[in-house]
Amino acid sequence: MKTHVKALVVGGGAVGTSIAYHLARAGWEDVMLLERDELTAGSTWHAAGLLPLFNMGYATSHIHDYSVRFYKTLEEETGLNAGFSVVGNLRMAQTQDRMDEYMLYAATAESVGIPVEWMTPEQIKARWPLVRTEDLKGAIYHPTDGYINPADVTMAMAKGARQRGVAIERKWQVDGYAWNGSEWRVSVTKMVEQGGNLVPSDETAVIHAEHVVTATGNHAQRTARLLGIKIPAIPVEHQYIVTEPDPALVDWRKAGNPEHPVLRDADAKWxxxxxxxxxxxxxxxxxxxxRFLYDVPDSFRADLFPLDLERIEEEYMSMIHRLPSSEEVGLKDDFNGPICYTPDGNPLVGPAPGLRNMWLAEGFSFGITAAGGTGHYLAQMMVAGEAEIDMAALDPKRYGPWVTTEYAARKNEECYEHVFILHHPDEEREACRPLRTAPAYDRQRAMGAQFGCVNGWERPNYFGPKDAPKGFDHDTRSFRRGGWWEYARTEAEAIRSAAGLIDATAFAKHLVRGPGATEFLDRFTTNKLPSVGRISLTYALTQTGTVRTEYTIVRQAETAYTLISAGGWAAYDGDYLLKSSEEFMAAGGAHVDIHDVTTQWGVFAIAGPASRDVLKELVRDADPATVLGNKRFPWLSMREIELGMCPVRAIRVAYTGELGWELHHPIEMQTYLWDQLMLAGEKHGLKPVGARAQNWLRQEKSYRAFGTELGRDATPLEAGLDRFVDLQKDFAGKAAMQATGIRASCVTLLIDGPQDADPWGREALYSGDEKIGRLTSGGWSVAFGKQIGMGYVRPDLAAVGTKLKVRMFRELWDAVVVEDSPHDPQNARIRADG
Structure with missing residues (x-):
């Protein structure tokens, strides 16, 4: 066994073997894979081997699509048949709501390039007469996928990896990881058979690895302990049964008919x-x-749990309903094994929090489908510095250190249950909530707030009726305009005409200070640093010149700054800041201190033409009439002010594009400040406003958002943010950004869409019959009285006035490219004096 390698992959399931294969294919030599038992001994061996392309996420859709295409090439390369049966995948719908879900999914599939077909109940019955269809609305059909033999595809990837020089070692268990500043020292123990169990022997070794990738599946909690980090990947029981031969099916096939596609009755959950x-x-x-919240027992190898038929009785009976010929068929076999999940169902793929050259590939609930693509894109991240698609949605640091074992277990159970529950784009799942609440939560709830969850924080999405019954928000969801839409529209109009108060406490906030802070931030970000008392918007880039993070920088003193970023990305941003500052200091830079102060400061955003009048009611100053005016408090500046008894760090900026301030306050005074603001705002028309209205309003100003327009697949120049990039200075990623050029351009569009729906930001854009881009955001514009969206198009189609089409609910609707910031393009309202 090698003891010095470039990359060590830990875990010999489908995911681990794919990563080892793709690292070698990307050009890395000295790659080794360790498996504590036999290849496929984890969840891979008992997986059903389905390859569902259906996915609402852009990155995950790319990953699944790559896998399906890649698996078809393995036999030619390795000589091993991967057992791929390309029979297609038929997703049936019993309701119109389910068909709407499929239409929204098809928008994502179309933007990725995944082919779909639509079928009526009559077409289904004519093609597959064993299927009962009279109670169906229709179906979406993927002709290019099907199912595969998990063991065969894993062995084919393993052979391909060996052919490319990868060493694969079985029966070695990792017992410890230690980073010495330049490489990992990985302690391993030889495992031996003893009475049917796998136990450690006396044979040990140390492997020196520049990079380590963990793909440990059901053993993720043990991996987390060895690394000293949190990995919210915990298995959930998944059972499936195999019937005896069905005479009707046997006759169907004997007659020369093709194999049925994989059938999915989502409304029946199977x-x-x-x-x-x-x-x-x-x-x-x-x-x-x-299961296995803390450890996988040594006695549990390629084993299963007892079947619980009572738990799946409803689903079994619905199968008989859908396939009447199966009613008299007996059961032949059953499986109930652990399948790893995460709280949102997406795997954890990318750099481990707080660690260097440690990469995670954990939490795969659809591991066979995702294995090929994960290996491909993770290898790109490791070898080239970034993947060609934005992988932030899968980053392990989307979960912060606040996540506990209990939280992960309960959310993963919920995620399993939700595999076939309608995935409304405005869904908010209920398990483990509320958990992280700001002090004003109860006040807001009493006012009818319907909450969303951002990084565990409860944040108002909109304010419904004060006496809203339990479940009100769930009942208002839709793939079109849900019952919440009118509430959000009223809130957006209030900000445009009077004033609105938004709880933005979930914002990530990091304090950066010390003698090296200024030099570090100057190199770390793209824009000029603000002077003391001022703010600036800026970006930190990846190695490939794309957007890694967006920050608002507030300069409090010569060597003290607060960096504010998106609320869902506190751990993600903090980890990058810490690692970058460590590199800066290691290269000779002066000392930099970085502290996450997110939970110390609450944030309210007040915006609208009457917002200054509301604040005047509360501000305590020798000259209250002018303290908030442009002379003393200009746009893009920060001032320490007092609102009643609450000290506030006020920032003159508004994400809604109106006159406004962010009011950063000691979180323990939040309830007091909320009450004072709402009381003072009564005569000025102040309304509480949620995140959905704010999202619409920021699109009217063409404000890009991280995770939609901004990500690791586009540079700030492609995003149209040249004004926030100072090309006169050196900063990390500058050369790569310039070398990339403009592959696509970010634009804002006004859309003449359907009367009952708005785009969600997943839709394909067309010029004539040619697909030329996709939306990244969408919604309703109260300023223009029509749908609005933002997205990326071919650069030659980005000019103002260009007429395009957007696909919504299987139809193409007119859209036109408008100028950036179509509402108040001169920013007169933001700069308004008082």
């Missing part, structure tokens, strides 16, 4: 596929328990 003349039923039922 998938079914053919298996040796019978059927495999895989349900996603309620009350499936999480």
């Amino acid at each position: 998938y079914v596929r053919e298996e040796r003349g019978g059927w495999i039923l895989g349900p996603y039922e309620r009350n499936a328990p999480a």
Whole structure:
């Protein structure tokens, strides 16, 4: 066994073997894979092998699409048949709401390039007469996917990896990781068979690795302890059953008919596929328990749990309903094994928090589907510095250190249950909530706030009726305009005409100070640093010149700054800041201190033409009439003020594009400040406003948002943010950004869409019959009385006035490119004096 390698991959399931293969294919030599048992001994061996392309996420859709295409090439390369049956995938719908879900999904698939077909119940019945269709609305069909043999595809990738020089070692367990400043020292122990168990022997070794990738599946909690980090990947029981041969199916195939596609009745919460003349039923039922919250027992190897047929009785009966010929067929086999989940269902792929050259590939609930693409894109990140697609949605640091084992277990159970529950784009899942609440939460709830969850924080999405019954928000969701839409529209209009108060406490806030702070931040970000008492918007870039993070920098003193960034990315941003500052100091830079102060400061954003009048009611100053005017408090500046008894760090900026301030305050005084603001605002028309209205309003100003317009697949120049990039200075990623050029351009569009729906920001854009881009954001414009969206198009189609089309609900609707900041392009309202 090698003891010095470039990269060590820990875990020999489908994901681990794919990563090892793709690292070698990307040009890395000295790659080794360790497996504590046999290859495929984890969840891979008992996986059903389905390859569902259906996914609402842009990055995950790319990953699944790559896997399906890649697996079809393995036999030619390795000589091993991966067992890929390209039978297609038919997702049936019993309701119009489900068909709307499929239409929204198809928008994402179209932007990625995944082919779909639409089928009526009559077409389904004519093609597959064993399927009952009279109660269906229709179906979406993927002709290019199907199912694969998990063991065969893993062995094919393993052979391909060996052919490219990868060493694969079985029966070695990792017992410790130690970073010495330049490489990892990985302590390993040889495992041996003893009475059917796998136990450590006396043989040990130390492997020196420049990079380590963990793909440990069900053992993720042990990996987390060894690394001293949190990994919210915990398995949940998943059962599926195999029936005896179905005579009707056997006759169907004997007559020369093709194999059925993988059938999915999402409303019944199951998938079914053919298996040796019978059927495999895989349900996603309620009350499936999480397992192995702390450890996988040594006695549990390629093992299963007892089947719980009562738990899946409803799904079993619905299969009989959908496939009447299966009613008299007996059960042949059953499986109930652990499948790893995460709280949002997406795997954890990318750099580990707080560690260097340690990469995670954990939490794969659809591991066979994702394995190929994960290996491809993770290898790009490791070898080239970044993937060609934005992988932030899968980054392990989207979960902060506040996540506990109990939280992960309960959310993962919920995620399993939600596999086939309608995925409204405005859905908010209820498990483990409320957990992180700012002090004003109860006040807001009493006012009808309907909350969303951002990095665990409860944040108002909109304010419904004060007496809203339990479940009100759930009942208002839709793939079109939900019941919440009118509330959000009223809130947006209030900010445009009077004033609105938004709780932005979830913002990530990092204090950067010390003798090296100024030099560090100057190199770290793209824009000029602000002077003391001023603010600036700026970006930190990846190695490839794309946007890693957006920051608002507030300069409090010569060597003290507060960096404010998106609320969902506190751990993600903080980790990057810390690692970058360590590199700066290691290269000879002066000392920099970085502290996450997110939970110390609450934030209210007050905006609208009457916002200054509201604040005047409360401000305590020798000259209250002018303290908030442009002379003493200009746009893009910061002042320490007092609002009643609350000291406030006020920032003259507004994400809504109106006159406004962010009011950063000691979080323990938040309830007092909320009450004072709402009381003072009564006569000025102040309304509480949620995140959905704010999202609409920022699009009217063409304000880019991280995670939509801004990400690791576009440079700030492609995003149209040249004014925030100072090309006269050196900063990290500058050369790569300039070398990239302009591959696509970010534009704002006004859309003449359907009467009952707005774009969600996932839709494909067309010029004539040619797909030329995609939306990244969408909504309703109260200023223009029509739909609005932002997205990326070919640079030659980015000119103002260009007429395009946007696909919504299978139809193309007129859209036109408008100038940036179509509402108040001169910023007169933001700069208004008082």
